[in-house]
Amino acid sequence: MATSQNRTEKSEIAKHIFDEDGDFPAFFRFFDYLLQQYNWPGLRRQGRLTYRGIGDAVSLLKSSSHVTNNEAIQKLNNNNGTAPPNPNALDDLNLAVNMMIMVDCDPQKSHTLGFTIADYSPKSWKPEETYLDFVKRSFPADPKPSKRVQWSIKAWKLKEKLGVEFRPTDDLDKHLLYDSKDPPCVYLFHQVGFLKAQLKKYNETEMPLDLSVDECLESLINPVVRGSPPVRLLYETIHSLQWLLFHRVDNKSDAVLKELIGEKGFDPECANYEGYRRLEGDGFTYTYWGERIRKLEAALAKPPPRTKLGRWLQSQTSERNALFIALLALFISIFVGLLSVILAAVQTWIAWMAWKYPVK
Template identity: 40%
Template sequence: MPRTTTSDRTKISERLLGKADEFPAYFELYESLVAHGSAHIIQIDQPRESDSASHDDILWIVELLKGNPRVTWAELNSQVHEQNLSSITTSGINKAVNIAVQAMIMVDCAARDRHSTTYEVDSYRPISWEPSEPFLDFVQRAFPRDSEGDRRRIKQALRNRYILKAWKLKKRLGVTFRMTDNLMEHLLYDSHNQVLYLFHQTAFLKAHLKRSSAHLAMECSLEESLKLGTVPPQLLVETLHSLQAVLFPILDDKSADILVRLTKKMGFDDDCNQYDGYMRFKEPPEDFTYHYWGGRLARLEELVIRREPRNKLERWFRWYTTDVNALAIALLALAISIVVGLIGIVISSIQLWIAWEAWRYPVAPPV
């Protein structure tokens, strides 16, 4: 299948990212999406086949989603089939919608179909856009906000973010960093395999944040954001902040070295190394907190603090520093103090009795 041309990329980047630029990592993903599973999902300047769609079709579907974020999967498929793409099969339309959603907001809306029914990572299970579900509701499920009950844990994790630097996670938890193009999987930690998934498309995040900052307030609703073709600025800022201020802070050389290796050898977006701020502010205000990734950040902090000991010495220290054992040791120390006190009282009493007897019955000095 022919790759996108320069004019195709210019049009796509202008419509979906707000400016005509190269975006190499983004278009590497886009090319893989259109080629995945079939050689005929997308084709350019060729007769249309029964299972094909063009780049213009993808952009048109994005406009439908922006125009009505409450459209259901079934309604969108019907509109696509009836209005513009009637020659494409249902399978082709499904693929085109999947590509449009991921190109628009970096969410795989058929993620559940790509995993087994038992697949689960740290309470996360992939979801898909249901046929009768409004697009808005699907995206809300994809990005649930942290509960109020987690506020304290999240604030503590942000205060302790110095222990969440990439090199410390690697040293203390043996973490391997793996990139993901599905924004839903950002900061997802697979403790079984010691893998931390990171959404690496920072050029995409910055482009969307720049677009949204001109039209949306930080606390805008999800529906307002989708009408602009993006996710809420708060979510964009948190994702960038977690990467460039928590895991890979600019002044931390050890973490920076890890990031360089990830970009050069593991396929991370080269833009990850460009610390040009979060577009909204240079440094978060004092009251800045997470509303989307806070729970996962707090989970990481908890794992670092309470990680399983790796050797006998660490197990010994862990045993003597746990709350339960600290209480047991304190009680044992109290018991010993009581016993020593009683022995001291007994000895003092004996000494007092001896002194009393010596006073009552003094012994005459020898002549």
């Protein structure tokens, strides 16, 4: 059960991140779990991690997006000389980044070296890299943004035609990631409450969608949105969930969504279509998620085999194997043709011998 101090700390950090005091149950459920892991009794640390300490790191990153990882740790550790050194400065900083942009900037703690999913590999915040550059590297803009969404990607189609399993992720950089391995799955960033709270700040200040990452993190235009993820990224993510995959008038996809919320732990806000605006329809383009959407469309257009035998046969039909099989078929055809000629000649010879030397 949450203590009064814990509730106060959560309220303070919600104001830091969302500029409002709210419950955000799915958001804090995830971070309560992370704090539990960090504060596990088996770990040797001089003090427990708290939301108050993470809040100090959030304030630092909001005030300076050009601070490097090393500089941020040093500043948090020194506390500007006003308090004892903070032995948990690194962990406070990592969790602060996770809270602000929903990206794990220290994936070695949760993934093995060389961990990948399809063509995705988690990124670490490098020691001499600025926070701004890390955010840009975590969410690269698509070099070929989609001109128009074809609206062929529906949740029920992905499930029925590709047999995918939808998996919730709290890492925004894994959104719409398609892993075709057995069993195939699509990762969906389900923290819609986080997306709506961040978008609310942009909506209330009527900020344009085409703001750069620099303008969003530094926001010299309006300090209210300073430190927030890129507005375009937020809109694309919620648009892909509530307009593309789980459109409110798509009953079959709605049934899939209800199952995900009830059984897979998806944020219930996924099914609440209120609280945001400016989600264009046919004219909406994807700058961040265009490539992943195109991969899903390609998979739907040419579904991979669903059985192990089918996947094995497909693996044997590369261009090289196809050429080998074609040549083998040619040689077999020639062999069969020669054999037919020989058999015909033998039959002709037998018939001629029977005619020349009839049996009396």
